[in-house]
Amino acid sequence: MDMEDIVKCGKQLKACPYYASRMALDDAEIILISHAGIVSSGARSGVSLKLQDNVLILDEAHGLTAALENAHCAPVSVKQLSSVKTFL
Structure with a gap:
C-alpha cells in the first residue's frame, strides 16, 4: 500500500491515519518512529x-547524533549573549 492508497482509504473511511495510528499504539508489537x-x-x-x-x-543510526543535537539545542543571538554577560 503506497501513500496515495492510504489517503484514498482514509477518505473513504472518513478516518485520519494519524489518530488511527495513535489509537493502535497500545496493541502494537512493532512501532516505527x-x-x-x-x-x-x-x-x-x-x-x-x-x-x-x-x-x-x-x-540509519548515524542520523541519531543530528537528532540529539536538534532536540537539545536552541538558537542564541549575540544580543542575548551580551545580556547574559552583564549578569556574570
Missing part, C-alpha cells in the same frame, strides 16, 4: 510511547 520522535521526551509522551522494557532498533 523517527529519530526525532525517539529523542524527544515530549514527542514520546504525546503518543504515550515508553522506551523502558522495550527493544529499540535504530535504522
